[in-house]
Amino acid sequence: MASKFRNTHWLKSNGFAPQIFLFKNLESGQVVYSQTPHITQYQIKQQFFRPNWENRLPSTRRDLWRPMAVLQLESYEKATQAYHALVELRYMRQVSKRKEAEALRKRNEYSQIWYSGQFRPTWSQEATSDLSLVLDELNLKNVKIYWDSLWRKGDDKYWDLKKVKHLEIDNVVGTRERFVVLDEIRKLGLDDFKKLNEQKKVVSEAAASEAAGAQAQATATA
Amino acid sequence: MSRQQLAKFSTCASQLARKSYRISPHIKLRPPILPTVNNIEVKDDHPLWQFFHEKKFIRASDEVRFTGRAWTVPELRRKSFDDLHQLWYVCLKERNKLAREKHIYDEAESMSVGEFDALNEQIRTTMWRIKQVLTEREAAVQNAQAEFNVVGDIYLEKFRNSYLENDNVETDEWFDKLERLQYSIFGIPDILDLSTKVDLKFLEGVKYVGQLKFDKFVKAAGREDIGELRDIAEIYTVFEESATVQGVKDACSKIDEYRESNIIIPGSKEIQVVQGFIDDKIQQSQEDYVTESQTAA
Numbered sequence: 001m002a003s004k005f006r007n008t009h010w011l012k013s014n015g016f017a018p019q020i021f022l023f024k025n026l027e028s029g030q031v032v033y034s035q036t037p038h039i040t041q042y043q044i045k046q047q048f049f050r051p052n053w054e055n056r057l058p059s060t061r062r063d064l065w066r067p068m069a070v071l072q073l074e075s076y077e078k079a080t081q082a083y084h085a086l087v088e089l090r091y092m093r094q095v096s097k098r099k100e101a102e103a104l105r106k107r108n109e110y111s112q113i114w115y116s117g118q119f120r121p122t123w124s125q126e127a128t129s130d131l132s133l134v135l136d137e138l139n140l141k142n143v144k145i146y147w148d149s150l151w152r153k154g155d156d157k158y159w160d161l162k163k164v165k166h167l168e169i170d171n172v173v174g175t176r177e178r179f180v181v182l183d184e185i186r187k188l189g190l191d192d193f194k195k196l197n198e199q200k201k202v203v204s205e206a207a208a209s210e211a212a213g214a215q216a217q218a219t220a221t222a
Numbered sequence: 223m224s225r226q227q228l229a230k231f232s233t234c235a236s237q238l239a240r241k242s243y244r245i246s247p248h249i250k251l252r253p254p255i256l257p258t259v260n261n262i263e264v265k266d267d268h269p270l271w272q273f274f275h276e277k278k279f280i281r282a283s284d285e286v287r288f289t290g291r292a293w294t295v296p297e298l299r300r301k302s303f304d305d306l307h308q309l310w311y312v313c314l315k316e317r318n319k320l321a322r323e324k325h326i327y328d329e330a331e332s333m334s335v336g337e338f339d340a341l342n343e344q345i346r347t348t349m350w351r352i353k354q355v356l357t358e359r360e361a362a363v364q365n366a367q368a369e370f371n372v373v374g375d376i377y378l379e380k381f382r383n384s385y386l387e388n389d390n391v392e393t394d395e396w397f398d399k400l401e402r403l404q405y406s407i408f409g410i411p412d413i414l415d416l417s418t419k420v421d422l423k424f425l426e427g428v429k430y431v432g433q434l435k436f437d438k439f440v441k442a443a444g445r446e447d448i449g450e451l452r453d454i455a456e457i458y459t460v461f462e463e464s465a466t467v468q469g470v471k472d473a474c475s476k477i478d479e480y481r482e483s484n485i486i487i488p489g490s491k492e493i494q495v496v497q498g499f500i501d502d503k504i505q506q507s508q509e510d511y512v513t514e515s516q517t518a519a
Binding site: 100101104125128130133134137149152 | 249
């Protein structure tokens with residue numbers, strides 16, 4: 001399911017909500033974006049452009065990946081657009097604007113990216129920063145972000161709280177049940193999408209009838 | 223299939239070249255967003271606060287400087303088990319707090335660790351002295367039990383004689399003595415509960431105490447017509463009642479009713495029967511409690 005790029009039609013017809021999943025590697029702290037709640041070699045090859053000793057190509061071992069956040073948008077088009085944007089920002093940080101990105105990273109005493117074992121906190125912090133940047137750049141509204149822990153979201157000043165709602169993924173259950181939790185989030189996403197569509201429909205019908213009324217009035221006056 | 227439905231992800235696909243779709247290539251990257259604890263709400267009664275002194279991150283070494291001393295063994299000997307138990311856990315929690323704070327100072331390679339170590343040692347001394355007192359008590363109980371196995375009968379005989387010879391045993395002092403005797407020697411608690419299990423010792427105690435009360439008060443109650451107590455049911459009836467003349471009188475009237483049935487319980491069924499009596503009594507008191515609480519409501 002996650003082994004190739006999925007367009008809006010595919011996502012809609014296969015019961016997915018307009019969501020993007022962020023997964024974090026437990027070992028290295030690296031983050032991968034996915035349109036479905038799965039990680040495959042496709043995402044890893046797509047999002048790691050210049051692997052090196054500090055940013056190694058991670059494995060697809062399922063036990064090492066945990067959901068970090070689920071980004072829910074108001075439509076499938078916006079979701080695919082945001083997904084493209086996140087991957088593109090990843091490309092910028094690793095290739096085209098590498099120096100700019102490296103200047104922003106925390107360094108240790110040897111000017112290496114700060115690490116403890118294989119873990120580098122900068123990857124998840126950059127992913128959070130890219131999320132915030134994408135929402136602002138694409139001017140996305142009615143956004144919900146389900147975080148694994150609200151601690152990860154950072155200060156409120158990085159987010160436009162009128163457009164984004166921050167929620168926490170249910171962590172009462174164990175990690176073995178995380179796919180069940182993600183599935184519940186998917187269902188909530190579908191419900192929200194449906195409600196939003198109905199609201200838009202009502203608003204557009206009201207607008208259409210108003211316009212028709214105004215036109216009729218103008219014709220009568222003429 | 224329309225253009226949008228092509229399963230392609232390509233940054234140079236024509237439909238994605240629209241300016242409004244992609245992010246600007248001149249975008250300024252943002253610095254990484256650091257997580258913050260301000261987003262986390264911790265409830266005031268979270269159990270991990272027990273590792274913090276008054277919810278402070280760390281205490282200065284001045285606050286930890288201890289001018290007192292550890293508890294001595296003679297002082298601890300005067301304390302009850304519950305007090306020692308409480309003191310133990312107070313000491314344990316304080317040592318946990320000190321250990322957490324000391325770890326932070328160690329990480330920072332600070333020289334203020336000495337005060338924490340000193341207080342920790344004082345508390346540890348108190349804790350091993352508590353263990354010392356408990357060990358002494360345990361050894362005393364074991365010695366007493368071992369001695370009782372040898373001279374127990376003599377002790378019980380002496381107690382019985384002093385109880386029978388004393389003019390007034392309907393006092394709190396004698397009630398307490400009887401209660402302590404039946405608990406410490408025979409394991410019969412004052413308050414019965416669901417965990418009370420009848421064994422040979424328990425049975426022996428019921429027989430001893432029941433017979434003692436009967437022998438003491440039967441004459442004063444004017445019920446010498448009862449004669450000898452025939453079986454465990456009669457003995458238990460006397461045992462159950464209070465150690466007073468009225469108590470034995472009430473027991474004797476119950477024995478009269480019981481004797482009308484002409485049942486005599488054999489020795490092999492004694493434990494079973496007494497267990498049954500106790501379970502019935504507990505059930506009855508639970509039902510009474512439920513009825514009372516419903517009436518009160």
